[in-house]
Amino acid sequence: MNLKLKVWRQESSKHKGKIVEYKVHDISPDMSFLEMMDQLNQSLIEKGQDPVAFDHDCREGICGSCSMYINGQPHGPENMITTCQLHMRSFNDGETVYIEPWRASTFPIIKDLVVDRSAFDKIIQAGGYISVNTSGNSQDANAIPIPKENADSAFDAATCIGCGACVATCKNSSAMLFTAAKISHLSNLPQGQVESSSRVISMVNKMDELGFGNCTNTGDCAVQCPKGISLDNIAKMNREYLKASLKSEK
Amino acid sequence: MVDVIKSNIPEGELSKKWTNYKSSANLVNPSNRRNLDIIVVGSGLAGASAAASLGEMGYNVKCFCFQDSPRRAHSIAAQGGINAAKNYQNDGDSVGRLFYDTIKGGDYRSREANVYRLAEVSVNIIDQCVAQGVPFAREYGGLLDNRSFGGVQVQRTFYAKGQTGQQLLLGAYQALSRQISKGSVKMYNRHEMMDIVILDGKARGIVARNLLTGEISRHSSHAVILASGGYGNVFYLSTNAMGSNCSATWKAHKRGALFGNPCFVQIHPTCIPVSGEYQSKLTLMSESLRNDGRIWVPKKLEDAKRISLGEISPSDIIEENRDYYLERRYPSFGNLTPRDVASRAAKERCDAGFGVNLSGQAVFLDFKDSIKRYGKEVIESRYGNLFQMYEKITADNPYKIPMKIYPAIHYTMGGLWVDYDLQTNISGLFAAGEANFSDHGANRLGASALMQGLADGYFVLPYTVSNYLANDIQTGKISVESKEFSETEIKVKDRINYFLKNNGSKSVDYFHRKLGKIIWENCGMSRNKEDLNSAIEQLKTIKDDFWRNVKVTGRNNHLNQELEKAGRVADFIELGSLMCHDALNRNESCGGHFREEYQTEDGEALRNDETFSYVSAWKYNDENLSPKLFKENLIFKNIELKQRSYK
Known part of the structure; x- marks a missing residue:
């Protein structure tokens, strides 16, 4: 099939960006969306033009690198997948496809469709871990049984890939779902209890300090999340935060 | 005449070596550690766990990754699980059993002492990860669950659905954070x-x-650890991430580090088949699927043909007309034979014309019987995300239609040669995880890569790097103003300028695809002398063409993905040639290395322990000369070498 692409081109954060139109031909429905972009880039290189920069790595939906806004939706029209898992059979011949970068002031544009998501690392660095040193003498892994449902909830929250679709789609550019997923993962486990108060306070403070917006319960983050991270995590984080604030003497 | 190299294995009984090493290794006192700098290249399981552990100890660590965050390293994509000799299932597992399985699985081409240590620390890894909050799968009683993987007869694989690599990497990433x-x-x-x-x-x-x-920046340190992963992308199409590359290890090789067993690469039997010329990467379907899926092709050629043309559906083929070829050829391991054996068996059936898609390169992985036995819900709870991933890519529903799969390159057992300390032959240069050659011999067992990456980073390097640095406490800060740093920087800049000014006519991907095709066809699942010689010649031509005609758009001083790729492909071309040299030298078949000239009457790999019981470690020679071979003889004192059989 043949498509018309309207792609956001921007040389750097200092330059102004604009939508540029390209045409691509002979696209197979079995191609992935990024393979279609590869084909576009090959044709640009052949013409001596700068190819469209976009983040991508594993191309199997787990590294969280790919980050395109396609026809007004992060990761495109299908649910529960990343852009790299999107295939061209989701589009029709002759269609116009808009491709833009994540939109959030906390994710500044680096070039074209590539944005800077290092703010997410900073949120994790603020406390998204259990403070345990490497040791060959940790207690046996089966010493503390963990109810299956808690382990499963922890796992579900921990499947977040840090892609940033939640922030990009939120009208407030809130990072609540991302932050809540980590807090929920660790607070569902006995090992995460000791630091649970300090963790939630410092991660939420960091999130605010970095300029992410607040949550107004629109819920688009959970709808657009390629891993189906549930809104319940935000509720859990709010409970943890309240509990910690009441306890905290700081 | 070839030189023989030493691996610095400690004296003493196999099971005591590591304990003895730990109690006699040199230590660095805490106040000296802060004056010692360590560079870690790569932030996957090995890199992140090493950087975090060495940082905790008080060393000054700098960690580098090409991704936008250390959390994106390709360890994240590992699906199935991680092995450990915990024996929680009381099925006869032990450190000795894991050691034995790994040596046997590697077709007796790995070093006893390293593998024993790996098996020994495997139990610590699970304890460490649980303490970090890694949410492994659990049973209703709250204890950890296990599953089976290929090549073993116990259940020792710990897992987190199909995202074990992700969860372990996030554990290490959080420790690093x-x-x-x-x-x-x-x-x-x-x-x-x-x-x-x-x-x-x-x-x-x-x-x-x-x-x-x-x-371009200069960074000095007292030790450098390369944990930069494997070189599977030399094949262009692989299950590796697009950015995975061999450049760090290859640069070390060109500076004198020996490269061990480059021809030992792993072809994974269960990947989604290639769908067209535009394909950019291949997707793995976890080996764990072989616990419940049965692999088959039609018995009759005409059935295979009609299925591939879409005239009939696989469900039209009655049981009697299905060839469950792994169960037929290997009754005791069945669908859970090791990866190399399962891959070759698939190739054998497809080469004979029984492939079930248009290219003739696909076999079925069928869950019909398991769904009947356990119900759809159980299968969904075990493999839900994998089935979803499969459906998204192929538009087929594997609950109804069997999956189509075909082998693809997945992992590279070869890598920088290291001694028992994981140190290369260059002092102070260490290699960990997939970047080194150790532990897996000629074939890696499933769920052992995660084990090895974390063993190296959490439990081995902290001891061995300290042992090395103990002699460096007087050195002081190393200046980056030396002649060596300046010369290296100039060399790096020259190469970048060369690419940008070359003004060629062919894209980097053009060369990468060509390279991949040559390596896949001549140095892939089966190899022979004639093809390998021809590949070496073809690669010379490609290398020449690449340097003359490669076209790199853009500039240096901004994000330039073409420039990044050009540097990586330049290195892949040279590495590809080394792989062929190694495959040519090894006149035997073992593990992932199958030389057509050396096989048994029924088509199994024919090893030659008399002559080839060694690690080949290659030294880089001048551009136009062949590489020089060194040998590390493998001595087996605790295990009896047998013809590997999974029948």
Whole structure:
């Protein structure tokens, strides 16, 4: 099939960006969306033009690198997948496809469709871990049984890939779902209890300090999340935060 | 005449070696550690766990990754699980059994002492990860669950649905993040190591490029750890991430580090088949699927043909007309034979014309019987995300229609040669995880890569790097103003300028695809002397054509993905040639290395222990000369060498 692409081109954060139109031909429905972009880039290189920069790595939906806004939706029209898992059979011949970068002031544009998501690392660095040193003498892994449902909830929250679709789609550019997923993962486990108060306070403070917006319960983050991270995590984080604030003497 | 190299294995009984090493290794006192710098290249399981652990100990650590965050390293994509000799299932597992399975699975081409240590620390890994909050799968009683993987008869694989690699990597990433926040590790995201700096025969730093600004920077250190992953992308199409590359290890090789067993690569039997010329990468379907899926092709050629043309559906083929060829050929291991054996068996059926898609390169992986036995819900709870992933890519529903799969390159057992300390032959240069050659011999067992990466990073390097650095406490800060640093930087800049000014006519991908095709066809699942010789010649032509005609658009001082790729493909071309040399030298079949000239009457690999019971370690020679072979003889004192049989 043949498509018309309207792609956001921007040389750097200092330059102004604009939508540029390209045409691509002979696209197979079995191609992935990024393979279609590869084909576009090959044709640009052949013409001596700068190819469209976009983040991508594993191309199997787990590294969280790919980050395109396609026809007004992060990761495109299908649910529960990343852009790299999107295939061209989701589009029709002759269609116009808009491709833009994540939109959030906390994710500044680096070039074209590539944005800077290092703010997410900073949120994790603020406390998204259990403070345990490497040791060959940790207690046996089966010493503390963990109810299956808690382990499963922890796992579900921990499947977040840090892609940033939640922030990009939120009208407030809130990072609540991302932050809540980590807090929920660790607070569902006995090992995460000791630091649970300090963790939630410092991660939420960091999130605010970095300029992410607040949550107004629109819920688009959970709808657009390629891993189906549930809104319940935000509720859990709010409970943890309240509990910690009441306890905290700081 | 070839030289023989030594692996510095400690004296003593096999089961005591590591304990003895730990109790007699040199230590660095805490107040001296803060004066010692360590560079870690790569932030996957091995890199992140090493950087975090060494940071905790008080060393000054700098960690580099080319991705925008250390959390994106390709360890994240590992699906199935991680092995450990915990024996929680009371099925007869032990450290000795894991050791034995790994040596046997590797077709007796790995070093006893390293593998024993790996099996020994495997139990610590699970304890460590649970303490970090890694949410492994659990049973209703709250204890950890296990599953089986290929090549073994016990259940020792710990898992987190189909995302075990992700959960383990996030555990290591979180430990690393904690050290970053404490200031003991400085993280350099979107930085690529361009070369390594050797001072007085010791690795003393690296030159790196900031991928966003093009800035070239010098970083000195007392030791350098390469944990930069494997070289599967030499095949162009692989299950590796698009950015996975061999440049860090290859640069070290060109600076004198020996490269071990480059021809030992792993072809994974269960990947989604290639769908067209535009394909950019292949997707793995976890080996764990072989616990419940049965692999088959039609018995009759005409059935295979009609299925591939879409005239009939696989469900039209009655049981009697299905050839469950793994169960037929290997009754005791059935669908759970090791990866190399399962891959070759698929190739054998497809080469004979029984392939079930248009290219003739696919076999079925069928869940019909398991769904009947356990119900759809149980299968969904075990493999839900994998089935979803499969359906998204192929538009087929595997609950109804059997999956189509075909082997693809997945992992590279070869890598930088290291001794027992994981140190290369260059002092102060260490290699960990997939970047080194150790532990897996000629074939890696499933769920052992995660085990090895974390063993190296958490439990081995902290001891061995300290042992090395104990002699460096008087050295003081290493200057980056030396001649060696300047020369390395100039060399790096020259190469970048060359690419940007070359003004050729063919894209980097054009060369990469060509390279991949040559390696896949001549140095892939089966190899022979004639093809390998021809591949070496073809690669010379490609290399020449690449340097003359490669076209790199854009500039240096901004994000330039074409420039990044050009440097990586240049290195892949040279590495591909080394693989062929190694495959040509090894006149036997073992593990993933199958030489057509050396097989048994029924088509099984024919090993030659008399002559080839060694690690081949290659030294880089001048551009136009063949590489020089060194040998590390493998001595088996605790295990009896047998013809590997899974029948």
